[in-house]
Amino acid sequence: MAVAHAPAGHDRVSPTPTEPGPGRRRQLGWLLTLPGLGWLALFFALPIALLFSTSLMVPVPGGDIGQFEPAFRVANYTEALAEYWPTFVRSFAYGLLATVLALLIGYPLAYVVAVKCRRFPTLQALLLVLIIAPFFTSFILRTIAWRQILADEGVVVQTMQALALLPGDGRLTATSFAVVAGLTYNFVPFMTLPIYASLERLDLRYVEAGQDLYAGPWTTFRTVTWPLSLPGVVAGTLLTFIPASGDYVNAALLGTSRTQMIGNVIESRFFRIVDYPTAAALSFLLMATILVIVFLYIRRAGTEDLV
Amino acid sequence: MLQTVRRRPGDALLVAFAVVAFGYLFVPIGYVVAFSFNDGRRSNLIWRGFTWDNWLNPCGAPGVCEALGNSIRIGLLATLVATALGTLLAYALVRYRFRARGAINLLIFLPMATPEVVLGASLLAQFLNVGARLGFWTIVAAHIMFTLSFVVVTVKARVATLDPRLEEAAADLYASGAQTFLRVTLPLLLPGIAAAALLAFSLSFDDFIITNFNSGNTDTFPKFVYVAAARGIPAQAYVIGSAMFAISLLVVVAGRLLTLRRGRG
Numbered sequence: 001m002a003v004a005h006a007p008a009g010h011d012r013v014s015p016t017p018t019e020p021g022p023g024r025r026r027q028l029g030w031l032l033t034l035p036g037l038g039w040l041a042l043f044f045a046l047p048i049a050l051l052f053s054t055s056l057m058v059p060v061p062g063g064d065i066g067q068f069e070p071a072f073r074v075a076n077y078t079e080a081l082a083e084y085w086p087t088f089v090r091s092f093a094y095g096l097l098a099t100v101l102a103l104l105i106g107y108p109l110a111y112v113v114a115v116k117c118r119r120f121p122t123l124q125a126l127l128l129v130l131i132i133a134p135f136f137t138s139f140i141l142r143t144i145a146w147r148q149i150l151a152d153e154g155v156v157v158q159t160m161q162a163l164a165l166l167p168g169d170g171r172l173t174a175t176s177f178a179v180v181a182g183l184t185y186n187f188v189p190f191m192t193l194p195i196y197a198s199l200e201r202l203d204l205r206y207v208e209a210g211q212d213l214y215a216g217p218w219t220t221f222r223t224v225t226w227p228l229s230l231p232g233v234v235a236g237t238l239l240t241f242i243p244a245s246g247d248y249v250n251a252a253l254l255g256t257s258r259t260q261m262i263g264n265v266i267e268s269r270f271f272r273i274v275d276y277p278t279a280a281a282l283s284f285l286l287m288a289t290i291l292v293i294v295f296l297y298i299r300r301a302g303t304e305d306l307v
Numbered sequence: 308m309l310q311t312v313r314r315r316p317g318d319a320l321l322v323a324f325a326v327v328a329f330g331y332l333f334v335p336i337g338y339v340v341a342f343s344f345n346d347g348r349r350s351n352l353i354w355r356g357f358t359w360d361n362w363l364n365p366c367g368a369p370g371v372c373e374a375l376g377n378s379i380r381i382g383l384l385a386t387l388v389a390t391a392l393g394t395l396l397a398y399a400l401v402r403y404r405f406r407a408r409g410a411i412n413l414l415i416f417l418p419m420a421t422p423e424v425v426l427g428a429s430l431l432a433q434f435l436n437v438g439a440r441l442g443f444w445t446i447v448a449a450h451i452m453f454t455l456s457f458v459v460v461t462v463k464a465r466v467a468t469l470d471p472r473l474e475e476a477a478a479d480l481y482a483s484g485a486q487t488f489l490r491v492t493l494p495l496l497l498p499g500i501a502a503a504a505l506l507a508f509s510l511s512f513d514d515f516i517i518t519n520f521n522s523g524n525t526d527t528f529p530k531f532v533y534v535a536a537a538r539g540i541p542a543q544a545y546v547i548g549s550a551m552f553a554i555s556l557l558v559v560v561a562g563r564l565l566t567l568r569r570g571r572g
Contacts, residue, residue, distance in 0.1 A: 028484070029403025033411060036396035036455060043452035044418050047429035054432050105328050112325035116318065125563045127329075129556070134332050136555035137339055139513050140529045141548040144536050145335035145342075148352065188332060217317060238420075246422020249515060253536060263424040263516075270428060270520070280432060283425040294420050 048287075055280035066274040073277070080281045084265055088285070091261040094176070095245025098183035099191075102240050103233070105184070106191035110232070111225075114199035131192050143182055143253050150178050150254070174256040182250035187243065191236040198232025199225075234301045242290055262286050336552060343545035351542050361542040365550070368541035374531035375547055377443065381527065382511040385450035390504045392451070393458025394496070400459070401466040418456045426453055427520030434521060441523030449521045450514065454507040461506060465499025509555075 055076055057068040081088075113131065117124040134142060150156055150172040160166040172178050202225065210220035226233075248263025262282060269279035345351055346358040366372035396415070400408060418426065430449050431441075439445055473495070477487040493500075515529040522530060532544050 029399045029405050032395040032399035032403075036392035036459070037411065037414065039392060039451060039455060040414055040418070043430065043433075043448055044426070045414070047433040048421075048425075050432050050436060051425070051429035105331070108321055108324050109328045112321055116322065122564075122567060125567055126560065129559050129563060130329060130332070132559075133552070133556055134336060135509060135513070136552040136559075137336055137548045138529055138532060138551070140515050140532045140536075141339055141540075141544065142335045144532065144540060145338040148342075149334060149338055151352075153353075185331070185335070188328075242420055242422060246424050247516075248424060249533070263422070266424050266428055267519075270431065276432065279428060283428045287421055287425045290422060291417075291420060 051280045052284055054276050055284050057277045057280075059277075066276070068276055076277045076281045077285065080278050081285065084262065084282060087260055087262050087265055088289070090259070091245050091263070091286075092289070094180055094183060094251075094261060095241050095247075097180050098187060098244045099237050099241045101180070101184040102188045102191040103237060106188050106236060107195055107229075107233070109188075110192045110195035110199055114196045115202065115204070118204070128196065131189055131196070134189055139186060140249065143186065143249060146182055146185055147173060147178075147253050150181070173254060174259075176255070176259050178254040179251050179259050179261075182254045183244045183247060186247075186250065187240040190239040190243075194235035194239065195229060195232040198229040202228050230301065234298070238294060238297070242294065245290065246286060339545050340549045340552070343542055343549045345542050345545075347542060351545065352539050361546045365543050365546045368543040370526060371528075371531060371541065371543045371547065374526040374528045377525060378512050378528040381443065381446050381450060382508045384447050385454055385511045386504050386507040388447075389451045389454040389458050389507045390500060393455050393503060393507075394462050394500055396455075397459045397462035397466055398492070398496070401463055402471075415456050415459050418453055419460075423453075423514075423516035424520075427517040430517070431520045441521055442525040445521045445523070446518055446525060446527065449517050450511040453514070453517055454510050457510060458503040458507050461503035462496065462499050465496050465502075469495055 053070060054068070056070070056072050056074065057076075058071040058073050060067040060069050063069075109131070113124060113127045117127060148154060152171050152173065157166065157170075157172055160172075161168055161170065166172075172181075206224050206228065207220055210224045215223065245261070246263050248261055248267055251259055251261040251264050263286075266279050266282050266286070269275045269282065342351055342354075343361055344357050344359070345354055346356040346360070347353065361367065396411075400411065427449070430445075430452075434441060434445050469492070473491055474487050477491045478484075482490065513529060514527075515533060518527050518530060519533070526534075528544075528547065532540060535541060535544065
């Protein structure tokens, strides 16, 4: 990043009487970061460490429900995995499917707004607002509205039944279809915005050049537009995949126990069964898996300025 | 005419697709707005006719306005703290060189790459461990934590566009460090800080998953809606959702038009 080099140049300027020396400058830098870092240490790093220690605990012998003591029981992990690996697989499959669908919807949408509307800045600005507008109502409220729309008596089901796309007793709610549709719906704006940001900066002269060299629209897209928009695609897919695979609201509101995601299991292990070690082990596995996927993906996509 | 990419037959298809996609994004919102006018006394599942009653009496459903008030108070507090801490962090990270920068950037990135369930669960484990009483303040602490990273990222982008020579000029004119920051740096960063604050507030206001783990008996608006979903959402919740939508839309559109006009003039 070019930004990182700016302060070096700043330091080389001859110090004026009021400008603190480099030592004090560094101290001040630390001082400014301290409150924020302290907060993250106290309410993020420490809890995660604690979660890890909880994941290895065992119930207090003869204790009440919810009483656990430190141990080093790695078997909590293997047992949790043995029981819940299908749920894990399902979570990541739903997350991935929703990410792909959101990309298929979000990319053309971003393209139309960023490229096709470029000569009409007012229209472009308004359409951009419309992309983020779904955030203006509550996420939960929208998901519930979505459930009502997909409900058995709803328009969508009735129409699909009339068109014989769905059997007469067929339904959409309480199916994987509904869960993935809900996830996709909720994360399309997260996908569209970063892609829009990339495409907005796309220099159309490159596209022109491609056309002048007799490349067809598909070739131009594949060799010019797509690579130039890749940073936006990477950011958008991460912003979609991470929260989508950890989400439990869509699965809870739109699915059944057969379409549970790992978030639902973590939530119920914590609140209903009061089995903190298993919940913690599952949380840790989820976090670790996502982090590994994210770092591999960022590395593969080669966009380090994301972090 | 460099700006005119040749028109292609696919264009019409693309535009049609965008229209459908926008429709798709707005169907549930249309549903929320429509059902805020529903005359369903008890359940709000089926359309029973048009009425203004819910809009005239938005607090009519028990608990809905308490939950809304909590969400607003939590959002404002969390936004204030997260924006202050995040701005300092972002400024220091771009302007000062220190050895731990890579590690600090990672620490700021990690909460964003951690699923909300895990953030919520880990905080709950911590609060249970120290015997904290779950409620208003545990929600505020959690919201400051998870919005902070987003503030840092947003403000950092703005700091990066700042010309360091402006601050050097201030220093050359014998402004003290504090004077330079307050009179030169801060005003220039303000649009970025405002954007970050808006983002933080909307993230906090809309959060359900982290809140649900750390709220105890305190209701927030999303939590109210989630719990009510089992019995059928009262129309008043739809009224609040619609009003929120209308107000935010107006504010953002007005802001956009203002900046566009200023940009031209």
